[in-house]
Amino acid sequence: MERKSERMKMHQVFTVSDGLYIPLGSDTQQVFKEVKDGVSSIKEGQRFDFPETTYVSQFSDDPSLSYEGSSRLEAMAKQSIKNSIAKLPRKLDTEDTGFIICTTKGNIDLLEPEKTFSQQSNEMYLFRLASKLSTYFGIPHKPIVISNACTSSLLGLIHGMRMIMCGKYKHVIVTGADIVSAFTLSGFRSLKALSSSYCKPFDNDRDGINLGEGAGTIIISADASLSSYPEQIILSDGFTSNDGTHISAPHRNGEGLHTILRKLVSKHGASTSDFISAHGTGTKFNDAMEARAITRSGLQNTPIHSLKRYFGHTLGACGIVESIICIQGMLQNLLIPSLGLNKLGTDDYLNMVRRPEERELRSFIKMGAGFGGCNAVIRFQKAEA
Amino acid sequence: METFNYSVIKSGMIKSSQYPEFNWDGTTSADTNFLQSLYEKMKVEYPKYYKMNELCQSGVLSALLSLPKNYEVDYDPDKLGLIVQNNSSSLVSDFPYSKEYYCTREKIYQPKPSLFTYTLPNILIGEICIKQKLLGENFFFISEEFDLEPILDEVRFLFETGVLEGCLIGWAEVNPDNINNFFFFLTPDSFNNHQLGEQINQLYFH
Numbered sequence: 152m153e154r155k156s157e158r159m160k161m162h163q164v165f166t167v168s169d170g171l172y173i174p175l176g177s178d179t180q181q182v183f184k185e186v187k188d189g190v191s192s193i194k195e196g197q198r199f200d201f202p203e204t205t206y207v208s209q210f211s212d213d214p215s216l217s218y219e220g221s222s223r224l225e226a227m228a229k230q231s232i233k234n235s236i237a238k239l240p241r242k243l244d245t246e247d248t249g250f251i252i253c254t255t256k257g258n259i260d261l262l263e264p265e266k267t268f269s270q271q272s273n274e275m276y277l278f279r280l281a282s283k284l285s286t287y288f289g290i291p292h293k294p295i296v297i298s299n300a301c302t303s304s305l306l307g308l309i310h311g312m313r314m315i316m317c318g319k320y321k322h323v324i325v326t327g328a329d330i331v332s333a334f335t336l337s338g339f340r341s342l343k344a345l346s347s348s349y350c351k352p353f354d355n356d357r358d359g360i361n362l363g364e365g366a367g368t369i370i371i372s373a374d375a376s377l378s379s380y381p382e383q384i385i386l387s388d389g390f391t392s393n394d395g396t397h398i399s400a401p402h403r404n405g406e407g408l409h410t411i412l413r414k415l416v417s418k419h420g421a422s423t424s425d426f427i428s429a430h431g432t433g434t435k436f437n438d439a440m441e442a443r444a445i446t447r448s449g450l451q452n453t454p455i456h457s458l459k460r461y462f463g464h465t466l467g468a469c470g471i472v473e474s475i476i477c478i479q480g481m482l483q484n485l486l487i488p489s490l491g492l493n494k495l496g497t498d499d500y501l502n503m504v505r506r507p508e509e510r511e512l513r514s515f516i517k518m519g520a521g522f523g524g525c526n527a528v529i530r531f532q533k534a535e536a
Numbered sequence: 537m538e539t540f541n542y543s544v545i546k547s548g549m550i551k552s553s554q555y556p557e558f559n560w561d562g563t564t565s566a567d568t569n570f571l572q573s574l575y576e577k578m579k580v581e582y583p584k585y586y587k588m589n590e591l592c593q594s595g596v597l598s599a600l601l602s603l604p605k606n607y608e609v610d611y612d613p614d615k616l617g618l619i620v621q622n623n624s625s626s627l628v629s630d631f632p633y634s635k636e637y638y639c640t641r642e643k644i645y646q647p648k649p650s651l652f653t654y655t656l657p658n659i660l661i662g663e664i665c666i667k668q669k670l671l672g673e674n675f676f677f678i679s680e681e682f683d684l685e686p687i688l689d690e691v692r693f694l695f696e697t698g699v700l701e702g703c704l705i706g707w708a709e710v711n712p713d714n715i716n717n718f719f720f721f722l723t724p725d726s727f728n729n730h731q732l733g734e735q736i737n738q739l740y741f742h
Contacts, residue, residue, distance in 0.1 A: 255656060256630075256655075257625075259630065262630060262631070262634050264631070264634040264635045264637075267712075268627065268628070268631055268711055268712045269711075269713075271627065271631075275627060275630075276623070276624065276625075276627075276680075277625055277678045278623070278678050278679055278680045279680075281678075293683070293685075295677065295686050296677060296678035296679065297675060297676065297677060297678075298625055298656070298657050298658065298676050298677075298678055299657075299658045299661075299674070299675060299676045300656050300658050300659075306675055310675065310686070310690060313689075313690065313693045314689060314693075316693070317689070317692070317693050317696075319689055333637070334630070334633070334634060334637065334655075337637050337647055337652075338633070338637075338647070338649075338652035338655065339652075341646060341647050341648065341649040341652055342649045342652065342653075343649075390673070390699070391673045391674055391675070392614070392671060392672060392673065392674070393618070393661065393662065393665040393670065393671050393672070393674045394665070394671070395613070395665040395666050395669050395670065395671050396666060397662075397666070398653055398659050398662040398663060398666070399653045406671075407671065410614055410671065521658075522653065522656050522658070522659060522662070523656060523658040523659045523660075523661050523662030524661075524662040524665055524666070525658060525661070525662070525674060
């Protein structure tokens with residue numbers, strides 16, 4: 152095994168393109184337009200034989216999703232990857248390209264409970280899903296799969312960023328995807344984590360999440376000339392941590408999240424970012440925990456929003472999907488309001504974005520947290536002119 | 537000679553570089569449940585253990601057998617990481633959960649929440665971090681076979697940039713018929729050993 156004894160030379164990492172495929176729109180510009188107009192894809196309805204009305208963001212037999220041998224999840228992931236590749240100014244050299252797939256449950260809708268463990272189809276294995284996608288896009292490297300609850304795609308971006316920094320890859324395609332299924336919906340329902348109505352992140356009356364589905368892809372690269380954006384965007388930092396306290400509830404004081412936010416603050420100062428995109432699921436505990444961690448890190452005056460009310464909680468995909476919206480917001484110098492908020496309901500004060508506001512934006516932090524006590528933060532910024 | 541602590545727990549073998557008293561070659565198979573018997577022999581006495589699925593139970597024992605004896609005093613918990621990889625994610629729990637869900641939905645629509653919680657692979661990371669107070673970086677990778685490359689790439693970065701000072705690494709594959717766990721603990725010093733990859737492969741594949 153080869154190992155470099157000298158300190159590694161760090162490459163700068165540029166975010167060069169993105170692609171979305173979620174029920175709110177079939178790519179970034181369409182989704183961003185809906186978000187700007189305050190439109191949400193969360194709909195009330197009867198789903199999966201549940202007795203009560205559920206509120207989810209779900210594709211309804213979308214004719215543009217052609218299955219042709221693909222599962223629903225693969226079709227969404229493929230579309231988001233295609234969208235991201237199509238915007239690049241020139242073709243990627245796939246020999247130098249890493250590929251990371253991030254998902255919590257993959258093709259969970261294909262699980263067959265009447266069969267035994269060993270009789271389950273290949274579709275159930277996340278590494279097969281990844282190799283199917285990498286073959287489709289002609290990427291020779293073995294794809295990497297990360298399944299780390301709701302921080303999955305933030306961890307994918309962090310791992311990809313580090314692999315470019317240390318020179319392992321020149322480019323990395325990072326895709327996050329998850330679907331709404333009876334499996335996950337019944338599970339969150341059993342935990343009493345579903346909202347009885349539309350979710351209300353950070354609101355005093357928040358009572359749970361709305362699930363969402365879809366896929367997002369971000370392409371990062373050491374080569375700024377591959378950028379599809381009007382301004383160069385750098386993925387500057389990313390960290391993960393674990394609370395070490397509970398498998399399905401966040402740390403009361405936001406300890407793990409605070410630890411990694413503090414790392415950003417000590418590197419970039421208290422004005423480390425022009426806005427924060429919170430995880431903001433709309434559960435009592437998550438939102439309170441985030442508010443605590445932000446206050447403890449001295450970031451309580453930084454404008455903050457949650458995007459969950461626009462397209463639901465997309466689980467393993469949410470870190471990438473929401474980062475893509477924030478990149479558009481930063482490029483257009485527009486603070487995106489936190490939809491669903493009436494009266495702030497966290498003990499700690501937060502500078503919530505309540506209406507769209509034009510102002511110069513040069514950087515932002517995307518945060519995430521999830522079951523298993525995991526936390527993650529990443530920071531994007533515009534390159535200095 | 538290995539320069540790092542490691543342990544193997546699999547159906548038919550238990551091996552630990554630090555706790556040879558628990559080694560088992562599978563020949564004395566009087567125990568019907570070797571994992572339970574290991575838990576008892578190790579005198580772990582951790583009531584939460586009984587709430588876990590087998591993936592987490594075996595993982596918690598693997599961590600105990602692989603972490604250096606005095607790691608709590610030698611390391612800052614924020615600088616201790618945990619990276620785990622396996623083949624089948626949490627399928628070992630997805631399966632009973634979906635059975636329960638399909639069986640109960642017509643009557644009460646109420647599967648057990650405790651079953652659902654274990655349908656994520658990184659709950660294993662959460663359980664180990666709670667028990668051992670490892671509070672630094674954590675990643676759960678999925679791979680068909682034990683694949684050191686992405687793990688060591690990540691660990692190299694974390695050591696060289698000073699984010700971590702120690703990292704517990706594990707392959708944790710559990711299905712209804714088999715347990716196959718291989719865990720080891722690396723530090724920047726043991727990482728710079730040039731035979732590291734060969735030693736790990738030797739220990740895992742032989």
